[in-house]
Amino acid sequence: MDTSTSAVTAAVHDGSAVLARRGVLDVRAHAELLTPLVRDVLAEAGAAPSDVTHVVGGRGPGPFTGLRVGLVTAETFAFAVGATSGGWGSLDAMAHGLWLTGDAPGRFVVATDARRKEVYWAVFAAGPGGVVREAGPGVERPADLPADVRELPCAGRGPGLYPGMFGPAVGPLDVDAGALADAAARHLSAGGALPPPRPDYLRRPDAVPQAAVKSVTAADGRRGRR
Amino acid sequence: MSTAPLVLGIESSCDETGVGIVRGETLLAHEVASSMDQHARFGGVVPEIASRAHLEAMLPTLRRACDTAGVRPGDVDAIAVTSGPGLAGALLVGLSAAKALAYALDKPLYGLNHLVAHVAVDILDHGPLPEPTMALLVSGGHTNLLLVRDITSDVVSLGETIDDAAGEAYDKVARILGLPYPGGPSVDAAAAGGDPRAIAFPRGLTSGRDLERHRWDFSFSGLKTSVARWVEARRAQGLEVPVADVAASFAEAVADVLVRKAIDACRAHGVTDLQVGGGVAANSRLRALAQERCDEAGIGLRVPRLGLCTDNGAMVAALGAQLVARGRPPSSLSIGGDSSLPVQHVTM
Ligand SMILES: [Zn+2]
Numbered sequence: 001m002d003t004s005t006s007a008v009t010a011a012v013h014d015g016s017a018v019l020a021r022r023g024v025l026d027v028r029a030h031a032e033l034l035t036p037l038v039r040d041v042l043a044e045a046g047a048a049p050s051d052v053t054h055v056v057g058g059r060g061p062g063p064f065t066g067l068r069v070g071l072v073t074a075e076t077f078a079f080a081v082g083a084t085s086g087g088w089g090s091l092d093a094m095a096h097g098l099w100l101t102g103d104a105p106g107r108f109v110v111a112t113d114a115r116r117k118e119v120y121w122a123v124f125a126a127g128p129g130g131v132v133r134e135a136g137p138g139v140e141r142p143a144d145l146p147a148d149v150r151e152l153p154c155a156g157r158g159p160g161l162y163p164g165m166f167g168p169a170v171g172p173l174d175v176d177a178g179a180l181a182d183a184a185a186r187h188l189s190a191g192g193a194l195p196p197p198r199p200d201y202l203r204r205p206d207a208v209p210q211a212a213v214k215s216v217t218a219a220d221g222r223r224g225r226r
Numbered sequence: 227m228s229t230a231p232l233v234l235g236i237e238s239s240c241d242e243t244g245v246g247i248v249r250g251e252t253l254l255a256h257e258v259a260s261s262m263d264q265h266a267r268f269g270g271v272v273p274e275i276a277s278r279a280h281l282e283a284m285l286p287t288l289r290r291a292c293d294t295a296g297v298r299p300g301d302v303d304a305i306a307v308t309s310g311p312g313l314a315g316a317l318l319v320g321l322s323a324a325k326a327l328a329y330a331l332d333k334p335l336y337g338l339n340h341l342v343a344h345v346a347v348d349i350l351d352h353g354p355l356p357e358p359t360m361a362l363l364v365s366g367g368h369t370n371l372l373l374v375r376d377i378t379s380d381v382v383s384l385g386e387t388i389d390d391a392a393g394e395a396y397d398k399v400a401r402i403l404g405l406p407y408p409g410g411p412s413v414d415a416a417a418a419g420g421d422p423r424a425i426a427f428p429r430g431l432t433s434g435r436d437l438e439r440h441r442w443d444f445s446f447s448g449l450k451t452s453v454a455r456w457v458e459a460r461r462a463q464g465l466e467v468p469v470a471d472v473a474a475s476f477a478e479a480v481a482d483v484l485v486r487k488a489i490d491a492c493r494a495h496g497v498t499d500l501q502v503g504g505g506v507a508a509n510s511r512l513r514a515l516a517q518e519r520c521d522e523a524g525i526g527l528r529v530p531r532l533g534l535c536t537d538n539g540a541m542v543a544a545l546g547a548q549l550v551a552r553g554r555p556p557s558s559l560s561i562g563g564d565s566s567l568p569v570q571h572v573t574m
Binding site: 029069072 | 327
């Protein structure tokens with residue numbers, strides 16, 4: 001499951017193929033949509049929650065509130081059924097999704113909406129065995145990315161949001177949980193372990209330490225003048 | 227007793243990640259992870275910091291609660307969760323966890339009102355709630371006077387603060403006096419040796435037209451400003467600030483207004499039981515004054531133990547158990563959080 005991009009998405013994978021996948025485009029209703037989507041894909045796959053052995057949540061980077069919905073759902077679902085929970089980079093999942101189509105360029109960038117005029121980005125190289133992340137993940141204004149990165153073919157919503165700032169648009173706009181599950185399943189069957197389902201926020205929280213107490217009478221004076 | 231519903235409750239509406247487990251009216255587990263220390267240098271709860279802390283603490287707190295209660299997740303009869311009011315992003319962490327549990331375990335989900343849960347928690351300490359009960363909830367986030375006719379379906383808001391919550395006023399006065407955050411305990415401690423009648427601070431909305439329009443509402447903004455002015459004036463004159471007297475006089479003004487209005491509401495509605503809850507109920511002057519005036523008025527007073535007054539999961543589980551016991555319908559898996567959920571909506 002992944003809630004780090006504009007899509008709320010869930011999929012079921014049996015170790016060799018995706019059995020069911022769903023995604024809904026809605027950046028404001030992650031918490032409303034996700035568990036019902038998980039229910040729907042499991043039903044479509046003919047599986048019960050207790051059949052699940054591994055739960056993978058997209059680690060982002062992505063807008064924080066949505067990102068947390070996917071990760072806490074993955075972790076808690078796994079706890080409830082006694083499955084193993086893990087996380088997988090959401091940009092990596094998008095790169096893997098592009099690779100699965102067979103049309104991945106040799107080198108490309110994934111850039112997703114980080115709001116505040118910035119993108120979350122990472123650079124990937126595609127080979128016969130899959131994709132390898134070469135740089136990132138990072139968060140940057142498109143204009144501040146290295147010129148050679150901006151010339152690369154670009155997956156994600158970056159090119160649509162910032163026309164002219166990236167190379168040709170390729171591949172998925174948002175995360176597909178089917179690709180996420182496939183990347184994780186391949187990693188597991190190659191003997192790898194899943195990283196913990198911790199978020200890649202890439203930004204510190206907005207918060208300003210408390211200044212000294214302001215004079216109340218001065219504040220009243222300002223009010224009086226206005 | 228063994229047939230009473232076993233309910234797991236999750237709370238994440240502010241800066242405490244709480245998981246509680248109750249069977250009927252019996253508390254089995256009460257685990258809380260607080261991010262309060264991380265907010266101290268900001269002088270108040272920073273929503274993003276609270277939300278991050280909820281995500282980190284949710285699973286460990288859940289595990290601890292199950293271990294303490296000696297139950298497996300699959301043993302529970304229902305999952306209850308705060309779905310509002312509260313900080314929007316923070317609410318979603320607990321709500322998402324609760325939905326995942328409810329779906330994965332095939333148990334009913336109850337998304338419920340945080341304020342009503344503050345009232346229900348006293349059932350764990352003092353048994354069945356008299357109905358009707360008048361409830362005075364006072365904390366950093368809320369100041370509410372509630373008429374509870376049925377804890378599962380009929381709760382009416384009689385009044386609330388029109389500006390700051392009482393707990394916020396405590397935080398601000400603590401800053402003025404140079405005392406640490408959160409203000410409740412630090413002002414309370416500073417007030418211990420002070421004279422509550424030393425300074426006559428104003429009682430908001432207690433006279434004239436204000437009283438007519440806002441009979442059971444509260445206002446602490448003027449009180450806070452008055453304290454600041456008084457302290458500044460002292461300092462301007464080069465005099466030492468009598469911290470204990472200021473703290474005690476401030477606490478007296480807060481407690482006086484809260485108790486006065488709560489008792490007036492009891493009389494006006496013919497209610498003979500008052501419950502005081504929320505974090506500020508820990509305040510010693512408020513407890514003492516409430517006891518004194520309830521005794522005079524022939525009103526029974528209930529105050530949950532300190533650890534259950536602040537936000538926690540046990541209060542959510544306690545209300546959930548009442549909802550299950552009275553056969554109230556569960557919530558859909560599609561509910562969202564409602565940061566301003568009105569109190570008359572006990573469930574979503
Ligand atoms: Zn509360």
